[in-house]
Structures are given as C-alpha cells and as structure tokens.
Amino acid sequence: MIEAAPLVQVRDLVKHFPVRGGILQRTVGWVQAVDGVSFEVRRGETLGLVGESGCGKTTVGRLLLRLIEPTSGSIRFDGVELTELKGAALRPYRRRMQIIFQDPYASLDPRTPIGDSIGEGLRIHSLGNGAERRQKVRRMMDLVGLMPYHARRYPHEFSGGQRQRIGIARALVLEPDLVVCDEPVSALDVSIQAQVLNLLNQLQRELGLTYVFVAHNMGVVEHISDRVAVMYLGRIAELADRRELFRHQEHPYTQALMSAIPIPNPELRRQRVILRGDVPSPVNPPSGCRFHPRCQLRQELGGPAICADLTPPLIELGGGHLCACHFRGAGAEAGTRAASEAAERAAATSPAGMAPSRVTSASGS
Numbered sequence: 001m002i003e004a005a006p007l008v009q010v011r012d013l014v015k016h017f018p019v020r021g022g023i024l025q026r027t028v029g030w031v032q033a034v035d036g037v038s039f040e041v042r043r044g045e046t047l048g049l050v051g052e053s054g055c056g057k058t059t060v061g062r063l064l065l066r067l068i069e070p071t072s073g074s075i076r077f078d079g080v081e082l083t084e085l086k087g088a089a090l091r092p093y094r095r096r097m098q099i100i101f102q103d104p105y106a107s108l109d110p111r112t113p114i115g116d117s118i119g120e121g122l123r124i125h126s127l128g129n130g131a132e133r134r135q136k137v138r139r140m141m142d143l144v145g146l147m148p149y150h151a152r153r154y155p156h157e158f159s160g161g162q163r164q165r166i167g168i169a170r171a172l173v174l175e176p177d178l179v180v181c182d183e184p185v186s187a188l189d190v191s192i193q194a195q196v197l198n199l200l201n202q203l204q205r206e207l208g209l210t211y212v213f214v215a216h217n218m219g220v221v222e223h224i225s226d227r228v229a230v231m232y233l234g235r236i237a238e239l240a241d242r243r244e245l246f247r248h249q250e251h252p253y254t255q256a257l258m259s260a261i262p263i264p265n266p267e268l269r270r271q272r273v274i275l276r277g278d279v280p281s282p283v284n285p286p287s288g289c290r291f292h293p294r295c296q297l298r299q300e301l302g303g304p305a306i307c308a309d310l311t312p313p314l315i316e317l318g319g320g321h322l323c324a325c326h327f328r329g330a331g332a333e334a335g336t337r338a339a340s341e342a343a344e345r346a347a348a349t350s351p352a353g354m355a356p357s358r359v360t361s362a363s364g365s
Helices: 057-064 091-095 114-124 130-143 148-152 160-172 190-207 218-224 242-247 252-259 296-300 329-349
Strands: 006-021 026-042 046-050 072-077 097-100 178-182 210-215 227-232 235-241 315-318 321-323
Touching: 006 057, 006 210, 026 057, 026 210, 026 235, 046 057, 046 218, 057 072, 057 097, 057 178, 057 210, 091 097, 097 160, 114 130, 114 148, 114 160, 130 148, 130 160, 160 190, 190 218, 210 218, 218 242, 227 242, 227 252, 235 242, 235 252, 252 296, 315 329
Parallel strands: 046 210, 046 227, 097 178, 178 210
Antiparallel strands: 006 026, 006 072, 227 235, 235 321, 315 321
C-alpha cells in the first residue's frame, strides 16, 4: 500500500548548462536541459520518467541526488530542503539516496574486486567494522542472486546481467529510501531485462524502496511503474497513473509516443502518429509550448498562435492526471477562444480577400 505522504517534492527545478566558445572560452549560450519541472514521488512507489533522448530525464535524476547542482528550484527530501545543504550536512542524505547507472560495466572499477565495490559505501560512511561490512556485502549479494565466491572476482569476469546485479547490490547496501534507476536495463538483452525488472520489483516489496525509473522504453515503464511522467525538451508534458496514461493519453506528444509501441499480435496494428521534423535544440528551444512546432493537434486546429506565445501550465484534469496543453482540461475552452480571437485579429489585419485560418474546438479530437 503506497503511503500518501510524498518522500520527494520537486518544485520549479531548473538546470542550464553553459555553452562555451572562443579562445577565452566565454559563455556564448545555455543548454536548457531542465526548465521548470515540478512533481512528487510518494513513498513506496515507482515513478517512471520517459521521453526522447535529450529530453532531460537523466538530468532530473542526477539533480535529485545532488550529483549535479541545480540552477534554481526546490528539492525537498523527507521534508528537508536539499538545495540548502552542503558538505557534512548533506552527507547523511546521500546514504538515503542511491543510483543504479545505465552502463553496468563503466560504473564499476575494473581493478577492484566486486565485493570491495559493493562495500565501498559502507567504508565511506564508516558503517560497521570489517567483519560486519563483509557480512553485509554477502547478504546483499545473496539478495540479488550472486554467490559469495563472486566477491573476489573482477567486473570483466561477469556477464552484462550479472554486472547490473552488482550495481543494484552496491546501490542497496546502504539501505536507501530512494533509488534512481537511470535506464538500468537498456544495455541488456530482452531476457535479461525481464530478470532485472523482476528483481527490482521483488526488492521493492521486500525492502520498501521508492524508485524514480528513467527510461525511454514504454513497455518497460508500463511493467514497473505506478505513475508515469512524460518529458519533452526539459519540461513535463503529462503525468498520470500508469493504467490511466496507457489507456487514455491527453497530451499530443504522449499520444505520439504510445502510437509507436508495437502490439504483439500480427493481425493488429496501431494508428501511428508521425511527428514532423526533429526535436529542437535545448540551446534555443521554441517559445510557448515547446512541442508546438511538431504538434499534430495544433496543425488540426489551424496553427493557433497561443501555442507559440504562451507556455501551458501543468494542470489537473482529475484523478491525479496532469497535462500541459492549452487545449486540454479546464483550459481547453479558453485556449480555443484565444485561438479564435487571434485568428480573427489576423484576418482583420490581413489584405482583403484573404480567408482567415479556421479554428475548431479540440474537445472532439
């Protein structure tokens, strides 16, 4: 049973990376990797973060752990504002927040036996004596399906799935409350993916873990997540319960993502939504709604100017379903009206004989 009180509360989180150029390496621009993200993670749940490559989902995960510093915004962990903590004050919270990296081999020291790698966090935080640490490492290895004699072996002696189990054991040995899973199965074969996902589910039930699961595979997200947040170009486009999101998508971008999921039945086919153009650069993102240059709904409505002029807020549609679109929820009527007014103004100022753009209601689309 998932508790109501959130473990993590994120408000208006922003991370901009400088772009440097010239001989003096001056800042010539900013990569707007994360731009105004807000969400909560409840205790004991798995929140999936999905989106195309470069949308900022991995950056959000690393910001939660303070592996990189936010430009602005608030990150509250168990009621404590993490952005105000530094050094020794932050250290106790690092024990309670861990990460499973995407590449299981690159995240392990090739010259260190995996028993030492798993127990390194215990040594850093001065937890127990040598014998107690070795016992804790053996227990954690057994929990993830590794044998005690594996502790003396090196990373190159293991398969990809075994390396990821080592990464999971290393993340869990400190008994954290929150684990950020940064695409932990994307580098593995399909059969091994299922084993690792089932292991993560089992460990969550046994240890009461909370996951932030970063992925771009919608099938994997559907299997493991309780709620799903869809990101596009540094912002959250839609957030909802997993069943609700996979049954009924509101945001045009989410609809396009879902249409790309294959159906395991050769006699059935989805109606694909083909997006035009490429993802814009986060150095110079579009104004207003960042999805508007590729949005199929905007094209159907005749290209209303409100999409390019105003940033849509993430609004509640009911039942915890959030969506950032001018033509969804309570703002749909206002958005349609604003689009119609803009079209009328354009028609009034256009040369005689030119027909105004036709704008229809989005309620039936």
